[in-house]
Structure formats: structure tokens, C-alpha cells
Amino acid sequence: MSKLSPEMCTVPVDGEYDPTVMRFLHIRTHLRAELATGKYPYRVDITWPYDGDEKGLPDPETADAMKGFRERVIDEALERDKLALLAYEVVGEDRCLWCIYTRNIPAFQEMLNEASSELPDYPLEIYAEEDREGLAFGEVEPMIAAE
Template sequence: MKLGDVWFSAIAEAENSDRMIVVSGRTEIEPFIQSGKFKERVEITWKYEADSKGMPNETTGKLMEEVQTVLKQAMEKDKLAIFTGIYTGDGERTWVFYTRNIPAFGRMLNETLAPFETLPLTIYTEKDPEWNEYREMCELQDQDNDDEDLDE
């Protein structure tokens, strides 16, 4: 299975405020879903001091991009996990991965982030063999496409 790197972007509304959340979701990963090997979802959330629009400042944003790049490379190198989504806004960024093995994911996470100073991250894991969170995220892409159709 070859892992592509095609993403979509969409806008969602934060649950507890009227701020927008920028959502980036990976497409063309159906073979990985169908393999049945990636049954555990891991969400890594970074809370930050938000600007007036709920976004991180430039320095924090750059550090987040750096962390995201090394995490993606490390987790996908041997297909330990598939990086599927990014949610940014309302004072937090969440990265979503689907993994084969939570303990191995945790070890790789610690190893990968060791060169960085301690980051304000929280980790949440859940069994999600049906990829429900991913499918819900993909519905945002369809909604955005529907909105574009209305604009034409």
C-alpha cells in the first residue's frame, strides 16, 4: 500500500464559541482503512494562547509545524500510524493518527519529541476500527463542496 499526501481543507465551527476551526484532512487512504490494521485513534492536542481569531501566534505556529513534520515522518516511516487530520482554532491544535499499536506509538512519540522542550500536549486514545472520526471529518469536505456549489 502506497501512502499518498493529498489533503483537503474545510472550516468548522467551534463547539463552545463562534470561532472557526480550520480542518485539514487526508484523502486517498481507503486501502489503509480497508486493511483493518489501524484500529486505534490517537489525538494529540496542543492548547495555545489564541489571537482574536482563535489562532496561534507566528512563533507557536512555526513550532507546531516543525513538531507536525517530525511526528508525521516518524509515525509513517514504517507505517506504525497514518496521520489523517489536523484541527486548528479556538486555542488548540489537534493532530489525529490511526495506529496499529498504542504502546509502540507512545514510545515513538516520546522518542520523536525528545529533542524539543516540554510541549503542552495531551494525548487521547480510543478504539475506532470503523474510522468514525475520520469519516465525520470527511463530511466537512462534502459540506464545503456543497457550499461552493451554491455559490456558483
Template sequence: MKLTNNWFTSVTEGEGGTMVIVCGRDEIDAFMASGKFGERVEITWPYVRTANGMPDEAEAKRMEEPQEALQKAMEKDKLSILTGVYTGDGARTWIFYTRNIPAFGERLNQALAPFEQLPITIYTEKDPDWNEYREMCSLCEDACRDVQSDDEG
């Protein structure tokens, strides 16, 4: 299975009525079909939002390095795959699908050790059918259709 770094991006509306930018991993059907990545991990970083629901520039930059460290650590041997990133409505959430939650936790601690304590929460759930990923793709497809309709009108 080859893991590419191809992503799609869409904009949707959050619960607070503000913009949420959704970035989803593309070309991961083989990983979904393998049945090996049956557990989902959601890492959420809340922030003080600007008027449009986004983080300010300094906070957005502060989130970049931990994201890169996590992605590199988790994907180096395909223990876990970063499949989605939601930013908006006062939080950034990274979605990973993993083979093993305890190993994910150990690697998370190692990857984030160089950083000061981060304001993150972690949620895990069994999701062998990749329901969250499918829902994200559905949201993005709806948004893409809306954009195409606007362009045609």
C-alpha cells in the same frame, strides 16, 4: 498500500464560535479497509488564541517542527497515519490512526525528544470503523456544499 500526501482543507466553527481550520488526509480508503489501524490517537496542543481562535504566528511556527517530526516517525513504516489536523478555538489537534498504541507511545517519545517539553495531551480510543475520520470528512463535505451554495447565489 500507497500513502500519499494529499490533503483537503475546510473551515468550520468551533464550540467557542471561532473559526477552526480542518485539514484531512485524502486517498486513505485502503488503510481504512485494511482493518489494521483500529486505534485512534489524538494529540492536542492548547494555545492562547487570537481574536479569531487561531494561534499567533510564533506559536503556529512552534507547532510545525513537532508535527513534521511526528508524521515522519509514525509514517516511515506505516505504524501510524496522520489523518487530520484541527487548528482553532484555542487548540491544535493531530489525529493519528495506529496499529499499536504502545509502539506509538515509544515512537512519540523518540520523535519529540529533541524538543523542549511541549504542552500536549494525548488521548487514545479504539476506533476500528474510523468514526472520527468519517465525521471529519462529513464536516468538510458540508462546508464544501456551503461554499458551492454561496458561489451559486
């Protein structure tokens, strides 16, 4: 799990687009206090679409590649020196989404490019916006109690 906070829990949740499909949410349990400091005003969503099995989950090779990306880029590079904090990860419905809060978008982008420069070209989609109140995290935070 995450280097800065090993306190992440996994919660099965219904599919967002297809309620008959299960997704898995890996969420940081103690992020609210960090967000309340105002040090992480920006949210970056990194999405990795994939062709999933009949349940919408990745094949083992893709799952391993996603795990490697997360460990090398998110856990080891972006969370180093607390440039960014992984809020949650959702896997299922043919995509993996990492929701990350950061202090600085340009520094985040530079570190992301540097950390992934020697990796294969993955089909990543990246979206960033200001989210000073942690609204995206707030949407999934109640699910911690379901764990």
C-alpha cells in the same frame, strides 16, 4: 503535507465551542480504504492547547512550533513505515488537534517519545482508544466534499 499521502485538503469549519469562530481542518482525502483494511484499529488524539488571538488562532511562533512538531514527529517518525496515519488536523479555538490512526499503541508511544525527546516540552494532551470503524474520521469525512 503528509509524506504518505500528499492528498490533504483544507476546509474552514465553524468552531466547535463557539460557532462564531473559524477553525481550519486539514484532512486526508483517501484514508477510508486504509481504515477498511483493519490495520489501524487504534486512534490517538494529540491536542496542543495554546493562548490564541481574538480569532482563536495561534501566534506565529506557536504556529511554527506546531508545524515543526508535526513534521518531525508525525510526518517523519510516526508515519514512517506506516506505523500511523494522520487522519486530520484541526487548528482553532485555542487548540490544535491531530487525529492519528495507528497499528500499535505501545510502538506508537515509543516512537512518539523517541522522536520528541530532543524537542522542548510542549503542552500536549494525548488520548487513545480503539476505533476500528474509523468513527472519528467518519465525523469529518463528509467535509472533504465541501473543499
